[in-house]
Amino acid sequence: MPNIKTLAQREEKEIRFTPGHTLCAGCAEPMVVRTVLNAIEDPVVVASPTGCLEVATSRFPGTAWNVPWIHVAFENAAAVISGVEAAHKALTKTGAVRRRIRFVVFAGDGGTYDIGLQALSGALERGHDFLYVCINNEAYMNTGVQRSSATPRCASATTSPVGDAIPGKPQDRKDLTEIVVGHHVPYVGQAAVSNLIDLANKVERAMKHDGPKFLNVLTTCPLGWRTPRDSAIVQAKLAVETRYWPLYEVIEGRYTINYKPKKDVPVEEWLKSQGRFRHLFRDPKGKVLIAEFQAAVDRHWDHLVRKEKCLSGAEADQG
Amino acid sequence: MRKVMTGHKAVAEAMRQIEPDVVAVYPITPQSEIAEYYADYVHDGIVHTELVPVESEHSAMSACVGAAAAGARVMTATSSQGLALLVEVLYIAAGLRLPIVMALANRALSAPINIHCDHSDAYLARDAGAFQIFCESAQEAYDYTLIAQRIAEHDMVRLPGIVNLDGFSLTHTSQVVEPLDDAVAKKFVGAFKAVHPLLDVKKPVTWGPFAMPDYYFELKRAQAAAMEEVPAAFLSVQKAFAKTSGRAYAGFVEKYRLDDADRALVVLGSTAGTAKVAVDALREKGEKVGLLKVWLYRPFPYCEVASALEKVKHVGVLDRAISFGAMGALYSDVATSLRRSQSRPALHNYIYGLGGRDITVEQLAEVLEGLGKVRPDEGLRYIGLRE
Numbered sequence A: 001m002p003n004i005k006t007l008a009q010r011e012e013k014e015i016r017f018t019p020g021h022t023l024c025a026g027c028a029e030p031m032v033v034r035t036v037l038n039a040i041e042d043p044v045v046v047a048s049p050t051g052c053l054e055v056a057t058s059r060f061p062g063t064a065w066n067v068p069w070i071h072v073a074f075e076n077a078a079a080v081i082s083g084v085e086a087a088h089k090a091l092t093k094t095g096a097v098r099r100r101i102r103f104v105v106f107a108g109d110g111g112t113y114d115i116g117l118q119a120l121s122g123a124l125e126r127g128h129d130f131l132y133v134c135i136n137n138e139a140y141m142n143t144g145v146q147r148s149s150a151t152p153r154c155a156s157a158t159t160s161p162v163g164d165a166i167p168g169k170p171q172d173r174k175d176l177t178e179i180v181v182g183h184h185v186p187y188v189g190q191a192a193v194s195n196l197i198d199l200a201n202k203v204e205r206a207m208k209h210d211g212p213k214f215l216n217v218l219t220t221c222p223l224g225w226r227t228p229r230d231s232a233i234v235q236a237k238l239a240v241e242t243r244y245w246p247l248y249e250v251i252e253g254r255y256t257i258n259y260k261p262k263k264d265v266p267v268e269e270w271l272k273s274q275g276r277f278r279h280l281f282r283d284p285k286g287k288v289l290i291a292e293f294q295a296a297v298d299r300h301w302d303h304l305v306r307k308e309k310c311l312s313g314a315e316a317d318q319g
Numbered sequence B: 001m002r003k004v005m006t007g008h009k010a011v012a013e014a015m016r017q018i019e020p021d022v023v024a025v026y027p028i029t030p031q032s033e034i035a036e037y038y039a040d041y042v043h044d045g046i047v048h049t050e051l052v053p054v055e056s057e058h059s060a061m062s063a064c065v066g067a068a069a070a071g072a073r074v075m076t077a078t079s080s081q082g083l084a085l086l087v088e089v090l091y092i093a094a095g096l097r098l099p100i101v102m103a104l105a106n107r108a109l110s111a112p113i114n115i116h117c118d119h120s121d122a123y124l125a126r127d128a129g130a131f132q133i134f135c136e137s138a139q140e141a142y143d144y145t146l147i148a149q150r151i152a153e154h155d156m157v158r159l160p161g162i163v164n165l166d167g168f169s170l171t172h173t174s175q176v177v178e179p180l181d182d183a184v185a186k187k188f189v190g191a192f193k194a195v196h197p198l199l200d201v202k203k204p205v206t207w208g209p210f211a212m213p214d215y216y217f218e219l220k221r222a223q224a225a226a227m228e229e230v231p232a233a234f235l236s237v238q239k240a241f242a243k244t245s246g247r248a249y250a251g252f253v254e255k256y257r258l259d260d261a262d263r264a265l266v267v268l269g270s271t272a273g274t275a276k277v278a279v280d281a282l283r284e285k286g287e288k289v290g291l292l293k294v295w296l297y298r299p300f301p302y303c304e305v306a307s308a309l310e311k312v313k314h315v316g317v318l319d320r321a322i323s324f325g326a327m328g329a330l331y332s333d334v335a336t337s338l339r340r341s342q343s344r345p346a347l348h349n350y351i352y353g354l355g356g357r358d359i360t361v362e363q364l365a366e367v368l369e370g371l372g373k374v375r376p377d378e379g380l381r382y383i384g385l386r387e
Helices: A004-013 A029-038 A052-057 A077-094 A110-114 A117-126 A176-181 A196-206 A232-241 A268-272 A275-281 A286-310 B007-018 B032-043 B057-070 B080-095 B120-124 B138-153 B182-189 B216-228 B230-245 B271-284 B302-308 B329-340 B361-370
Strands: A044-048 A069-071 A102-108 A130-136 A187-192 A212-218 A248-251 A254-257 B003-006 B022-024 B050-052 B074-078 B101-106 B131-134 B161-166 B174-177 B253-256 B263-267 B289-294 B296-298 B314-319 B346-351 B380-382
Touching: A004 A029, A004 A196, A029 A052, A029 A102, A029 A130, A029 A196, A044 A052, A044 A077, A052 A102, A077 A102, A077 A117, A077 A130, A077 B022, A077 B050, A077 B057, A102 A110, A110 A117, A110 A130, A117 A130, A117 A176, A117 A212, A117 B057, A176 A187, A176 A212, A187 A196, A187 A232, A196 A212, A196 A248, A212 A232, A232 A268, A254 A286, A268 A275, A268 A286, A275 A286, B003 B007, B007 B032, B007 B074, B007 B138, B007 B161, B007 B174, B007 B182, B022 B057, B032 B050, B050 B057, B057 B074, B057 B080, B074 B080, B080 B101, B080 B120, B080 B216, B101 B120, B101 B138, B131 B138, B138 B161, B138 B174, B138 B182, B138 B230, B182 B230, B216 B230, B230 B296, B253 B271, B253 B302, B263 B271, B263 B361, B271 B289, B271 B361, B289 B302, B302 B329, B314 B329, B314 B361, B329 B346
Parallel strands: A044 A069, A044 A102, A102 A130, A130 A212, A187 A212, B022 B050, B022 B074, B074 B101, B101 B161, B131 B161, B263 B289, B263 B314, B314 B346, B346 B380
Antiparallel strands: A187 A248, A248 A254, B003 B174, B131 B296, B253 B289
8 A cells, every 4th residue: 555655756766746826835746646646656647527626637738647538518528438448448349548647537527516517426336547636625715716516515615605695515515426326337546635644545445446436535726615725634634534425435336434433523613614504604504504514424424333233344444 | 232211221231331430310200210320330241420309409510519529420311390590500610620520301391390301400590601412313322421421521522411301202102223332331431530630639629719809700601612612612522423333323413304494494403303204294295395403502603503504595493491581592593593694594483392291293394384385483383282
């Protein structure tokens, strides 16, 4: 299993994602990209849909990508990688390509949970051999912090603002990780940018499997979450500690929770540190909403613990 | 060897001979049979193609773009609503200079939903950056699929191409077709040459970058330059095909009994066959009528259309779709062609055959006979419409 040293050594040998991109100061996305790419030893081809990562890394005539990379549109990264992977299969048959190549998608939550869901579902069902990484910062940050179906309940976004009548987003986020589990693919995992070694281990375990692999990585956006620029790691860590964002994986249908917080940290701790939830602490009705939020977190965690109990996986424990 | 086959089978046979590395396709009436025939070839193991049975046309073209950028020869097929769904990605395929050939079984666009032929789908993709060819017969659908592949992959072109065949009237009717022998067809199409493939991991390339006002304009101009290379590529590939096949193809348009004609029709697609019968019937009666059939619709052969119609006094342009709020799309192109013509023939625009409405020899003969008797340029006229 990789550790910080081996990841650093790999990056020293080959810088796959270079500095000089235009992602915001404090953005956590590059850490996810570098960790994933450094955790894969084989050559890779990367596809990204439209989004922050795409616009900030590929401004013509420059590029931050030192691996083959393609962007086509917003809703189709999984379909694009399907084509790349199919081409690799066909050209391997004819002998035109001999090398083993791994295929990776880095996509935002908008391009995954919402507009790209159909293409993702199709690619998962068809069984292409690829790793799809959802860099989930819980809203459409590239277009100006509009709500997505990954945005948590109550969060203020520019299309779910805190108004006199409606205090932020009224709906719960979609549980995309479990939707992917429903496709019965070999590997599904949930990770966070605060736990990079866990993320690297997950990538390494995922890549042992042929077929579709999916990782949902909670990735702080200080701009959209309205947190300090140096808060990306702390914020994601708090999401994990409060059980808002459990680190777990489902390998061949077997559940493993990779990290179980020892203390009960209320989700309020995570909420109160972010500007997008500030209204919950100013309005007297906020207490009820926070209690509902906590109940949803508890219910989700409870479901997960039960699933692990019924369908426990051993592969993760073995390392 | 001459065989009886549908337009679909003719296209599928050409695709089998081209044997692309990847075919990504989604079913839609009246295109589905192309996908079905090709799935048979793949599942019977007679082609090495990877079939990607996608969940939508949007993903079909997206997978084609991914595969083509990866370095594979790629084909697909669609129709109507499917074209409408994938047209976003067709623009991108053209912008990325990817030689993806697509059969388009022409069908009317909704609403109301309809499964039969008109050209509203082809017109929708008119400005996408793909070259477009219209076919009169199953034989032409076969021939132009092979020809389109070579044009698309031409070094100076590298653009997507659409081969139009009229839904049902060509796709589902059986005609006599003479395909090339497999070896001859394969030799004609030649080997595929990938340009900056994604799978060349030692030379990493960024495909589909973000271009701001400082570069976007120049990149689109360069794309237009590639389109400007299509006519020359079309003529040279068509000539090579004529030599290989022995079939008399020459030029962007087919001129039928046009030399001494004073009245003529301009059409796209299978209606040309019906129009030829109408022209023959009127010629029997001594009427000087003719037909101009346009093979290459995009890029539009303005000069050739102008010179073909130079001596004609009255021209009826037939559009199989309404361009709402404007004259017909083909009419507008013909009018543009004739803007510098000395003779300035009188132009008439007829809309016909929407949603698969039949167009008959008698109706076309009536239009030809009426040219010169009705006042030109008086807006749209409709053939076979209950008013």
